[in-house]
Amino acid sequence: MAGSKGKVLLAYSGGLDTSCILAWLIEQGYETLAYIADVGQEEDFETIRAKALAVGASKVFVEDLKKEFVEELIFPAIQANAIYESVYLLGTSLARPVIARRQIEIATREGCKYVSHGCTGKGNDQVRFELAYYALNHDIEVIAPWRLPVFFNRFQGRPDLLAFAADKGIPVVQTAAKPWSTDENLFHISYEAGILEDPNVTPPKDMWKLTVDPEDAPNKPERITITFDKGIPVKVVNNDDKTVVTEPVALFTYLNTVARRNGVGRIDIVESRFIGVKSRGCYETPGGTILRTAHKDLEGLTLDGQLRALRDQSITIPYSRCLYNGQYFSPECEFLNKSIPLTQVNVTGDVKLKLYKGNTIIEGRVARGPGSKLYNIRESSMDEQGGYNPEDADGFIKVHSIRLKKWTPTEQF
Amino acid sequence: MAGSKGKVLLAYSGGLDTSCILAWLIEQGYETLAYIADVGQEEDFETIRAKALAVGASKVFVEDLKKEFVEELIFPAIQANAIYESVYLLGTSLARPVIARRQIEIATREGCKYVSHGCTGKGNDQVRFELAYYALNHDIEVIAPWRLPVFFNRFQGRPDLLAFAADKGIPVVQTAAKPWSTDENLFHISYEAGILEDPNVTPPKDMWKLTVDPEDAPNKPERITITFDKGIPVKVVNNDDKTVVTEPVALFTYLNTVARRNGVGRIDIVESRFIGVKSRGCYETPGGTILRTAHKDLEGLTLDGQLRALRDQSITIPYSRCLYNGQYFSPECEFLNKSIPLTQVNVTGDVKLKLYKGNTIIEGRVARGPGSKLYNIRESSMDEQGGYNPEDADGFIKVHSIRLKKWTPTEQF
Amino acid sequence: MAGSKGKVLLAYSGGLDTSCILAWLIEQGYETLAYIADVGQEEDFETIRAKALAVGASKVFVEDLKKEFVEELIFPAIQANAIYESVYLLGTSLARPVIARRQIEIATREGCKYVSHGCTGKGNDQVRFELAYYALNHDIEVIAPWRLPVFFNRFQGRPDLLAFAADKGIPVVQTAAKPWSTDENLFHISYEAGILEDPNVTPPKDMWKLTVDPEDAPNKPERITITFDKGIPVKVVNNDDKTVVTEPVALFTYLNTVARRNGVGRIDIVESRFIGVKSRGCYETPGGTILRTAHKDLEGLTLDGQLRALRDQSITIPYSRCLYNGQYFSPECEFLNKSIPLTQVNVTGDVKLKLYKGNTIIEGRVARGPGSKLYNIRESSMDEQGGYNPEDADGFIKVHSIRLKKWTPTEQF
């Protein structure tokens, strides 16, 4: 009987997969509510809402999560210089916590015993969603159709889904399917699978959606200045047209705009998924790439070298791993989240950047507040200033040599 | 009396500073031998040799260290992805060990009680040279004139040096002094001091020596393929003109050539010197930038994710710190040097790159040998293959959730 | 039909559980071979062999693994100062690799498609065994009865097993079951479960099997000297009765003997299992406790401080985690295994110890070989020697203060 198995809140995208899952959950006897998270992807959310209702969702929730995504996830990741395997800026990972958190909030409020999603059984996202679900609601149950034999044996490929959609009257947009799959949010877009599965295939020029090809970007550079306050970007000024933005979402969106038109933020990598499988992904992270470059630069000027070194090992690495592996809602990541601002007290000032055909070029930086004490021109320069006299270096070096004078290489160096 | 104080081997560059030091050492009563290290900087070494003799050096040694520089320092640094403060590729640091090692070898062979150099008392290089000296010869004594009051009080600025040079008959090239200082080797060139001491000053366009300005680089990209064997680059092919290079120095020099003409490898940073002073440096590392990008990419395909994570924390960070801080010849760096190859067993294959106006863009990669087993197209793809079935992920996630279900955030997330 | 499902090699202990598993596997149609690993536990292996045959094993293998256990696992763990959560010496973890490796060797040789074990579904050992199996034979299949519903639903408690044993004619030793379970090998014994599950219950005096209660140990201390060669123990001398042992297994067994009679090596902890569950365990590691104490002490004298600090972070922690989590046969642990000896080049010398009622007290140490250069009496003492003069410390401190003089606490310290 319809809905007899209880309520399930499905993370719904409007695409073929989650539309079929929605219909299938109803068919299986669940009362199914649809949840659509707006994390900045370019979509017509009202069309998606209508489609969910048409397929049979008993309620539909379209949630604007952009502000919390920017303020609670993106900005701390910038503060921490988060990066995975030295290359990937974690765009998909960063959106998952806000999506899952709101899903659990709604599921709890609506009395849903279950939550569901359309992730495959081989990726990272199933882990990210479900660990967040379980951490935030210890009693929630998860329906992951792509891991259920009854589902994946029935739907063995796109034709099976299309047939089911036709059967259930699910409208299917008649665009040619792209030979890759994507995931988009305000921070980035990812491309994977399909023709990209051969890691030696160069992505086709028309795959890249967010950014212009560097070869097609303007011949004239564009210059901006980003102001940080304790590691948080608080102002962007376009030095050419004098645009100024300060509100977090607007600021980040504006950085996306200038980065996109200058071809900034593309990468193509093979990464190690949490489950131990290697996979190839292409990503565009336009505004995030600029912010990361600028933030690291300002840290050079304002962050004590020892604190920076400690942070690089003690926060950047484990925080990035927590994000990638879906353990944002965990004791250790809560600890890291609270530690990040403690490192950013001095990271205040402006960074000047030039954007040009894929490049993000630093053109100068100024510190403000207590962090401005760390760099001292006279001390750095060749004149003797700043309480330092050259003979001190003598003792410094001699003391450092003490233990080295007891060392003999085991082989000839 | 001339030479009565014993023999000193001076690291000699041919410039004003070390020429005055050479004359001064002789004046102080040392028999002074000059040592000129060829680590790939663009110089006329025979002219420098002649100048040293003219100033009064009792012997002059011009040593070609390029091969050991490339094979023993640059390539291991690439294997280890060495980087300082997430930005600086350690170009100056990398040359110091080979320079100091040969200086000690010659000093020992020639019976010199002393070695000398022209480094200032505020920088990293004095530390790098002297710790290497002491580690390799426990009895050597160092004369660092710029830290001796008798020297630095006498020579308080360029005019004093010029006057002394005139007095001693030291020829001075009548080029206008640049408003910054540089250090060059096969791997990179650095610019610092002078007008660069204000970290908000954009470096002038004509400062950059090695690379063309990205804005002036060709409009047509250039494509190369780099082959690595256990993390060591062994072949570069230019896919446009079919140039092939394999010998280490030639290979690295060729990468410099293609990178330079495509504007690859500029950075501008403020860094934390070992002695605790912040300083601003601009660097060009053309070939090194390409190699680093390519090597990291191939590791994505061929290096186990857990081993990579361990290496990033356990080798990359401390190895980079050892290099920067001048502790290459030390027990811990000897250990790290021996550990690096253990991580590179599988890092064999080809990486395709496109160079374009400052960008180094990955266009594909292929693994060879045992490392080719790590990426499995069928396993990564949505089909069920590779001994993996989607239900396994269920248990994986459930077990990972066990501890998370015992956690309650201390504040509302 | 008997054996129709193919061959399985069962890790067999002779106890009730694995005897029932043996009979059950036969009942299910497997030809079942029994494998008994001698890792130093106190057992009558011939009786176990006979029992396996009586229950129906088609072949039985009793394998003496003590030598490889000591040389390949215990000694490297001592060299690396391996420890889990700062307390647990990893006794169970250390035996698993040698047991699993031989099991795979025999299974492969005997043409077994399957291996099996009697581990429960909640512990670490299932992970340790199976990850080793899969790593060493990528095609092996594992039968883990305690995770199969058909098995664990049938055998829900000891009475079910006893009834099955009676039915199958499996002899059961009529000793009263202890209210805890144990796992023993040459390195240690563990106690867990039963009455120990309440972490506030003090283990009963008669639980501890290997060591005498410190309160009952001799009133007179016993003194030994351990000689290490590159971090490996190569000789133990009893300074009271002049016993000398050098062969690895004999040496380790002798250390067990003296530690046991002096009450050395008991711990009682709550630990974090790999699967995320906390569990309480009590352990006796008599000889291992002495070796660890002695080895750390000799490192104090012979291991460079910076290398030691690096090793503590880069090897000790990840190596211990690999061992605990069952990832000994993995790319990262292979790397660590090869790195360990690189740190031990200088760790050669003697350590004098006094054993007394649970205490392992260092009474002195001597270095031999190159490591003897690191400690220099005159340099450490107040006299001015060793190329060091007190004024050097001045510069050392002043340079270290440079960055501190740019720091202002964010709050009043």
Add this chain to the structure above:
Amino acid sequence: MAGSKGKVLLAYSGGLDTSCILAWLIEQGYETLAYIADVGQEEDFETIRAKALAVGASKVFVEDLKKEFVEELIFPAIQANAIYESVYLLGTSLARPVIARRQIEIATREGCKYVSHGCTGKGNDQVRFELAYYALNHDIEVIAPWRLPVFFNRFQGRPDLLAFAADKGIPVVQTAAKPWSTDENLFHISYEAGILEDPNVTPPKDMWKLTVDPEDAPNKPERITITFDKGIPVKVVNNDDKTVVTEPVALFTYLNTVARRNGVGRIDIVESRFIGVKSRGCYETPGGTILRTAHKDLEGLTLDGQLRALRDQSITIPYSRCLYNGQYFSPECEFLNKSIPLTQVNVTGDVKLKLYKGNTIIEGRVARGPGSKLYNIRESSMDEQGGYNPEDADGFIKVHSIRLKKWTPTEQF
């Protein structure tokens, strides 16, 4: 002229060295104020005060720092499980920050341009004091007589000091000088130098001052229970005589008392000083040893395993290094100090201990508050409970095996 060089505040102990330094500073023309820090060492502070005045101090300050020592240094060190080179509990290091801080406070208030101390030029303490001085008062100047040639050349040994003392009328206590030197505070006492400089010499029985020899300790164990609240010890109960203490200094002093009479807390090590020299030290840390053991044990029960592992690498190691190397007042240590409590939210409960002839034996533990959720008897036990079913482990192991099945050992394991 007396006092013409300005004011200096001397850290004064009342011993021969600092008494001579006091007289010497006056002789040199400084107005010298004496500062005596009471960090719990067993001294007659009024006698020391009188002596300082008698020698010529213009003012004397006796400061009771015990409360801040316990609350701000000892307790955080316990929370962080601080330890140096796996053995040393940092007793001397921990006292230095509170001593130096008060010295700077007084010096600033009294208008002293200088501070002075009696540390030698080879040890850690000169670094710890002076880096703290410079960090807390960027303009302070330090007079370190034992690094001044004019001083150390004049006073080349004890006879010179005694002659000077006689000359200046400084009373010298006529006890035989011990053949080692000590430093004592509430947390510990250290012994070094003299006969201890031979690392193979067993310390004489009568050296140890704070603790009874384990061989002479009572034959009957003593039992206590320590209660922690968020990692801070808040109550100690003696289970035999029902003594209860809760005030921080009293609590720590009481732990010292029971530990001392049971022979707890002796170590004998060779350590790596910050300046690169190895030195041998013997230490007694009675109460601290008990607290460390108890705190680690309670963390086993209440601290999430992943958070613990992160803390062990990210806080315990760098925090211990900061303390040892005298960088407590630094950007990175301020960060660490603020991070420590973030890890201790759940570390609340009781630990039962038995003290017996040098042993600190855990007899049980109970968690209270949110940390009590981490250990779940039913889940740890063999029954199926806690949302866990044994089949989940199957997927967990299979997924973990994915990457291992792509690995082939480079040599035969």
